[in-house]
Amino acid sequence: MASMYHSTRSTVKECSAKRAVLDGLAPDGGLYVTDALGETSIDLDRVVAQTYSENAALILKTLLDDYTDEEISSCVEAAYGNTFAAKETTPVVSVGDDYVLELFHGPTSAFKDVALQMLPQLMSRAAALASERIMILAATSGDTGKAALAGFADTPGLGITVFFPHGGTSEIQRLQMVTQHGDNVAVGAVHGNFDDTQSAVKRIFSDKELQARLREQGIVLSSANSINIGRLAPQVVYYFDAYAQLVRQGAIKCGDKIDFCVPTGNFGDVLAGYFALRMGLPVRKLIVASNANNVLTDFLTTGVYDRNRPFHKTISPSMDILISSNLERLLYYMSDGNADLVAKLMDDLAQTGRYEVPTDMLERIQAIFSCGFAGDDEARTAMKECFEETGYVLDPHTAVAWRVSQNTPKADGVARVVLSTASPYKFCRDVCRALGLPAEGNDFDCMRELESASKTEAPEALAALENATVRFDDVMDADEMPLYVERKCGDLL
Ligand SMILES: *Cc1c(COP(=O)(O)O)cnc(C)c1O
Numbered sequence: 001m002a003s004m005y006h007s008t009r010s011t012v013k014e015c016s017a018k019r020a021v022l023d024g025l026a027p028d029g030g031l032y033v034t035d036a037l038g039e040t041s042i043d044l045d046r047v048v049a050q051t052y053s054e055n056a057a058l059i060l061k062t063l064l065d066d067y068t069d070e071e072i073s074s075c076v077e078a079a080y081g082n083t084f085a086a087k088e089t090t091p092v093v094s095v096g097d098d099y100v101l102e103l104f105h106g107p108t109s110a111f112k113d114v115a116l117q118m119l120p121q122l123m124s125r126a127a128a129l130a131s132e133r134i135m136i137l138a139a140t141s142g143d144t145g146k147a148a149l150a151g152f153a154d155t156p157g158l159g160i161t162v163f164f165p166h167g168g169t170s171e172i173q174r175l176q177m178v179t180q181h182g183d184n185v186a187v188g189a190v191h192g193n194f195d196d197t198q199s200a201v202k203r204i205f206s207d208k209e210l211q212a213r214l215r216e217q218g219i220v221l222s223s224a225n226s227i228n229i230g231r232l233a234p235q236v237v238y239y240f241d242a243y244a245q246l247v248r249q250g251a252i253k254c255g256d257k258i259d260f261c262v263p264t265g266n267f268g269d270v271l272a273g274y275f276a277l278r279m280g281l282p283v284r285k286l287i288v289a290s291n292a293n294n295v296l297t298d299f300l301t302t303g304v305y306d307r308n309r310p311f312h313k314t315i316s317p318s319m320d321i322l323i324s325s326n327l328e329r330l331l332y333y334m335s336d337g338n339a340d341l342v343a344k345l346m347d348d349l350a351q352t353g354r355y356e357v358p359t360d361m362l363e364r365i366q367a368i369f370s371c372g373f374a375g376d377d378e379a380r381t382a383m384k385e386c387f388e389e390t391g392y393v394l395d396p397h398t399a400v401a402w403r404v405s406q407n408t409p410k411a412d413g414v415a416r417v418v419l420s421t422a423s424p425y426k427f428c429r430d431v432c433r434a435l436g437l438p439a440e441g442n443d444f445d446c447m448r449e450l451e452s453a454s455k456t457e458a459p460e461a462l463a464a465l466e467n468a469t470v471r472f473d474d475v476m477d478a479d480e481m482p483l484y485v486e487r488k489c490g491d492l493l
Contacts, residue, residue, distance in 0.1 A: 003034045003035075003036035003065050004016065004034065004035075004036075005019070005020040005033065005034050005229065006033065006034075006035075006339075007026035007027075007028050007032065007033075007339070008026075008030040008031045008328050008332040008339060008342045009028050009029065009030035009342055009346065010030065010339050010343065011035075011337070011339050013027075015032075016066045017034075017064040017065065017067065018066055018125070018126035018129060018130075021064070021119075021126050021228065021229060021230035022126045022130060023222075024223055024225055024227065025225075025227060029346075030339075030342070031229075031325070031326070031329050031332075032229045033329055033332050033333070034063075037063075037275065037278050037279070037333070041279060042058065042062065042280050042281070044243070044244075044254055044281075044282075045254060046058070047240050047241070047243070048243075048244045048248060048254055050244070052088060052089035052090065052238075052241050053076050055237055055240055055244065056076045056080060056118075056237045057069075057072050057073055057076050059233070059236050059279070060072050060075070060118075060237070062279065063229075063233045063275075064122065064229070064230070064233055071125045074125075075118060075121035075125065078117075079117040080117065083106060083107055084105045084106050084113075085105045085460075086102065086105035088241075088245065089105070089238075090105070090114065090238040090241060090242065091105070092242050092245040092246060092417065094249075094251075095386070095392045095418075096386070096389060096390050096392075098405065098415075098418055099242075099246065099251070099415060099416065100392070100394075101238065101242045101260075101419050103238060103420060103421055104420060104421065104422050104423040104426075106147075106150075107147075107150045107461060108146045108147045108150050109425065109426050109459045109462055110143050110146075110421065110422045110423070110426060111419070111421040111422065112144055112147035112148075113150065113151070114234055114235060114237075115226070115230075115231040115234045115235055115268075116144075116147040116148050116150070116151035116224060117234075118230070118231075118234040119151060119224060119228060119234070120151045120152045120155040120158055120224075122230040123155075123222070123230060124158055127158065128156075128157060132157075132218065132220050133157050133158070133159075133217075133218055133219045133493045134157065134158050134219070134220055134222050135158075135160070135161060135214070135220075135221050135222070135485065135488070135489050135492070135493060136148065136152055136158060136160040136161070136223065136224050137161055137163075137201050137205070137222075137223060138160070138161075138162045138163070138223065139162075139163050139164070139194070139197040139201040140164050140169075140177075141164070141165070141168065141169065141317060142173040143317075143318050143422075143426075145164055145177055145187075146173065146180070148160060148224040149162055149182070149185050149187070151224070152185065152224070153180060153182030153184065153185050154182045154183060159185070159186075159488065159489065160224075161187075161485055161492075162177060162185075162186070162188075163187075163188050163190050163197050163200070163481060164177060164187070164188075164189060164190070164194075164197065165190055165192060165193050166189035166192075167189075168193055170429075170443065171443050172426065172428075172462065172465060173426075174189075175470075176462075178470045178472045178473065179468040179470055180472075181471070183492070186472065186474075186484075186488040186491075186492060187471075187472040188472070188475070188476055188481070188484055189473075189474065189476070190475075190476055190477070190481065191476070191477050191478070192477075192478055199478075200478040204482050204485055205221060207482060210482055213486070214489055219489050225325075226266050226268040226325070226326065227266075227325050227326060231268065232268055232271065232272055232275070232326070232329075233275075235268065235269060235272035236272045236275045236279065239260065239272060239273050239276035239281055240276055240279075240281055242417055243258065243281055243282075246258065246415060246417075255282060256282060256413075256414075256415070257282040257283060257284040257414055258283065258284065258414060259284050259285045259286075259414055259415070259416040259417065260273050260283065260286050260287065260417050260418075261287035261401045261402075261404060261408070261416060261417070261418045261419065262286065262287065262288060262289060262419045263289050263316070263319060263397040263398060263400050263401040263421050264288045264290055264296060264324070265319040265320070265321040265324065266321055266324050266325050266326055267288075267296070267324035267325070267326035267327045268326045269421070271326045273286045274286060274333070274368065277368065278333070284414050285368065285369070286370070287370045287371065287372070287404060288371040289372060289373070289400050289404035289405070290319065290371070290373040290374075290404075291312070291316045291319045291374065291375065291376070291379070292312040292314055292373065293311065293312050293314070293319065293321060294373035295324070296324055296371060297372060297373045299327075300370075302362075303357045303358075303359065303361075303362035304354065304355075305327075305349065305356070305357075306353065306354040307323055307349070307353045308353045308354060309322070314375075314376050314379075314396075315376050315379060315430045316379060316396045316397040318421070318422070319400065323349075328342060328346060331345060331361075334357075334361050334365050335357075335361055341358075345357065371404075372404035372407050372408055373400075373404065374399075374400045374403035374404055374407075376396075378400075378403045380399070382399040382400075382402045382403040382406075383396070383399045383431060383434040383435060384434055384435055386402060387435055387454070393424040393431065393435070393450070393456065394420070394424065395421070395424040395426065395427050395431065396430050396434075397421045398418065398419075398420040398421060401418050401419060401420075402418055405418050423459055424450065425447055425450065425458040425459055425462050428446040428447050428449075429446045432446045432449050432450055435450075437449045437450065437453050444465075444466045447462070
């Protein structure tokens with residue numbers, strides 16, 4: 001029997017995993033979940049004996065079981081066959097007394113590659129079945145846009161259009177996007193800030209007339225948002241694979257419990273750790289690390305989620321989030337599948353920006369999740385101290401998790417893995433400043449400073465941006481975006 005998916009807000013209408021991957025969001029605005037989670041336990045001895053790709057196939061097949069074995073293995077080969085620069089795909093390295101799980105060896109040097117190399121593969125197999133052609137739309141403040149472009153480039157039946165705020169990203173991030181190769185990609189800069197760009201994309205998604213015109217040509221619009229189950233499932237893999245690496249390294253015995261500390265924004269990454277736990281991975285604690293936007297620290301401490309607070313722009317921008325969308329899935333599972341309760345909490349959030357979970361539910365959450373936050377100064381101190389003590393360079397997001405991990409009590413003999421979500425070279429100016437290195441020149445000068453101080457090499461793709469050819473120089477107003485999308489649907493699909 002294929003595991004069926006339904007909304008977190010209602011269990012009435014069910015659909016296949018493929019449909020859930022194509023839709024992204026459930027029709028009632030909820031997130032797709034399956035009640036089959038945890039029914040199948042993953043065999044740890046098998047995981048320890050397998051490669052990353054074999055583990056990816058095993059876990060994806062368990063979570064998305066209407067894909068055939070052949071489909072899954074071709075997805076895995078296309079996503080991870082030769083796209084990651086590390087032999088282990090996501091290597092675990094020993095740093096001080098702890099371990100760092102490096103998730104950033106993919107084509108754009110950020111952990112989002114792990115999911116966004118896979119999602120287009122899953123989507124294109126599902127779209128072929130539904131004979132749809134899909135245009136992915138994304139608004140980005142930097143990281144997601146490039147990872148999505150790299151994942152969707154040249155995927156059959158799919159196109160992608162990414163918008164970013166003109167002048168609103170780092171120079172490296174802009175170059176990463178405007179130099180993207182592929183016959184099915186488009187990139188446009190938009191006058192205004194990120195919110196203006198994102199609001200305009202949301203308006204396109206609710207523009208019924210535009211969508212009707214596209215549908216006549218067999219084209220549907222979709223998003224590569226992190227709430228898609230096809231982005232979450234691939235992230236479960238590296239929790240199992242990290243465990244396997246620790247067993248093979250002799251750091252733990254198979255069956256020992258371990259901790260994970262996760263730099264968190266939208267709650268997708270750490271939720272994948274919870275999925276792994278439900279699928280049989282021996283986890284003691286999942287530690288949710290936030291930056292100054294510490295809405296999750298407060299929630300996990302008090303049971304009150306309240307987004308009515310100032311928004312802080314930090315040196316860990318991918319964690320600058322006040323609504324952690326994927327938390328909705330945790331609420332569903334932690335209330336034993338009480339969709340009515342989840343619907344009510346999400347309604348409270350929409351109406352008042354706030355909700356509170358029942359005490360018994362909070363206690364169940366706290367039995368698994370610890371939390372903490374670190375501001376920019378603490379993250380800078382963490383980067384400096386870690387480098388001076390161990391020679392290892394943390395990026396600003398990983399530094400938040402590193403600091404929070406240091407502040408969170410350990411249990412005797414329990415290994416701790418800190419998830420590293422970006423290469424320090426992606427944020428080399430802030431890293432150089434934190435380490436006390438010169439940071440006056442352009443981003444590429446900072447890269448070279450960091451290379452010589454740390455005796456490591458910048459990822460090839462980032463260094464090559466200095467001389468890469470710019471393919472996209474479109475700049476537009478937000479109200480020109482719908483027409484731009486319609487034109488690109490014609491050109492690219
Ligand atoms: C997206 C991102 C995060 C946050 O991950 P979530 O799944 O949104 O919690 C952390 N660090 C980096 C570098 C990211 O790009």
